[in-house]
Amino acid sequence: MRKDIVITNQNIYNFVEEKAARLSSQLYRTIKKSPKDRGYFAMIVGSSCSGKSLVLIKLSELLSTKSKSQNFIFCQPLVDRQDILKDTIRSRTKESITATSFSTKAEIENIFHDYDIIAVDEVQLIPHGLQSFFLRELHLFLDRGGFFVCAGLDYNSLGGEFIFPALLKTRSHRVxxxxxxxxxxxxxxxxxxxRLVNGKPANVNMPDFAGPTxxxxxxxxxxxxxxxxx
Ligand SMILES: [Zn+2]
Known part of the structure; x- marks a missing residue:
């Protein structure tokens, strides 16, 4: 059984929670006022413990309580990491929501075809082999007037950018x-x-992707x- 390590022992700060609440309300208002025939793409980036997942969790709560008629889904790539739970988006606050984990092009296609509002967490972890297909489906979805919001890390721990989020930023209406x-x-x-390995800064030659252990x-x-x- 997968060991469910707590993401880290760090908690997020009050100002982070307050900002997450404000941004989720702002995104909810954007959804409400967006013309149905015009797509919108918002992207949320920042370091760990900055409240990215919390924004999505709070947006999910707003949509669930205020817009029951709207057709929305929250999802994330299925990856084999101790800090990412299948079918769950979880914040450092320990708050979580049920989400759909995807790992195939067929699943991505279903998500983009079946919903009007789509939120994706951990976009930097979408596998390379799915990125081009994901981007194609995203553009078709936006052309159909959908609302898309994604969250993730845009910079890696080696000082460089994660490539897919860097590309998505150029396609989004607002970061x-x-x-x-x-x-x-x-x-x-x-x-x-x-990134610390046994408490010491990691070497630049380590892979870009390495989940916490x-x-x-x-x-x-x-x-x-x-x-x-x-
Ligand atoms: Zn510093």
Whole structure:
């Protein structure tokens, strides 16, 4: 059985929760006022502990309680990581919602064909082999007037960008940047997470993608405190 490690022992700050509540309300208002024949694509990026998943969870709650008639789905890629649960979007606040995990082109096609409002978490983890198909379906969905919002990391722990989120940012109508606080100096951390291996900064030659384990951990850091070990 998969060991359900708590994502990290870090909690998110009150200002993060307040910003998540404001942004989810803003997205909900955008959905309400968007013309039915005009697609809209919003993207939420930021470091870990910045409230990205929490925005989606709160938006789901708003849609569930206020817009029962609307046809919406919350989903995320199915990946084999200890911090990503199948069919669940979970925040550091421990709040969670039921979500649909997808791992095939057929599942992506069904999602984009069957719903009017689609939210996807952890977009940086969409496997490379599905990205082109996902982007094609997304554009067809937007052409049909759908509302799409996705959340994810746009920068990796080695100081570079995750390629798929970088591309999605160029296609979105609006990018919302969220912040946490640097675990070293307390300044805003809006991009990076430091990868630590047994508590020490990871080497640049490690893979771009490596989920948290007993030895690998992540913490938000500002650009001054991010250490890329060469
Ligand atoms: Zn710092």
């Amino acid at each position: 919302h940047h969220l912040q946490s606080l640097c675990s070293m100096c307390g300044k805003p951390a809006d991009r990076f997470d430091q 007993d030895t690998i951990t992540y913490e938000p850091r500002c650009s001054d405190c991010l250490i890329i070990q060469k």
